[in-house]
């Protein structure tokens with residue numbers, strides 16, 4: 001198995017809070033991989049360390065065999081990233097943003113123009129290509145961010161909650177682009193809370209809980225005959241509080257004390 005991503009004891013703490021507790025994350029090349037876990041499990045922190053955006057306190061991360069922190073140039077040429085809370089150049093149009101990104105990546109001008117045009121069309125952004133990014137909707141920002149992340153044809157693509165705020169038609173388009181991308185041998189790793197989506201798209205899953213990887217492997221193995229949602233609830237401990245013990249004041253029909 002060739003590995004697109006491999007971490008060894010990757011570790012991060014914020015003061016007393018251990019955000020990522022020394023994880024060994026593995027993603028085989030060519031996978032459509034899902035990183036799932038409850039709020040605060042450490043997904044964003046892990047992805048930030050693996051993509052060179054946040055320095056780990058311990059451990060290593062490798063992309064295609066290159067160490068993220070020792071060979072940053074090799075790694076950055078190979079990855080595309082759609083981070084959480086993506087910051088974009090707001091005063092550029094969508095097309096200008098892509099052309100600028102392409103030039104930063106050293107792609108010849110004619111190639112950038114052709115790729116940008118195709119990406120804008122596929123992402124259904126052709127009509128908004130000359131609109132400023134500041135005027136884009138949440139979903140449009142996700143799509144232009146994804147287009148920018150794909151422009152240099154990376155071999156590994158990292159997406160933090162890529163479908164959040166994206167309408168179903170656009171989500172379908174994104175899915176098709178990503179399927180085609182992985183079918184050619186490239187790798188996608190995305191974090192999500194939407195189990196149905198992960199179950200439908202992914203062939204590899206890593207489940208995080210409280211900074212640890214609690215399950216990892218081919219989707220069928222992690223599911224083990226259950227729905228992914230069921231497997232997830234069992235792995236991360238299920239609902240912590242079913243609500244019976246509080247919120248008695250919430251809802252209609254309760255009398256306020258006189």
Ligand code: ATP
Nearest residue numbers: 014017018019037038039040041042043044045046
């Ligand atoms: P979500 O699904 O809610 O986005 P997540 O799995 O991506 O969550 P992280 O954002 O990685 O989780 O957070 C992991 C832990 O680290 C949480 O307990 C969080 O409070 C803590 N944490 C994350 N970033 C910081 C920070 N900059 N300073 C302090 N604590 C942080």
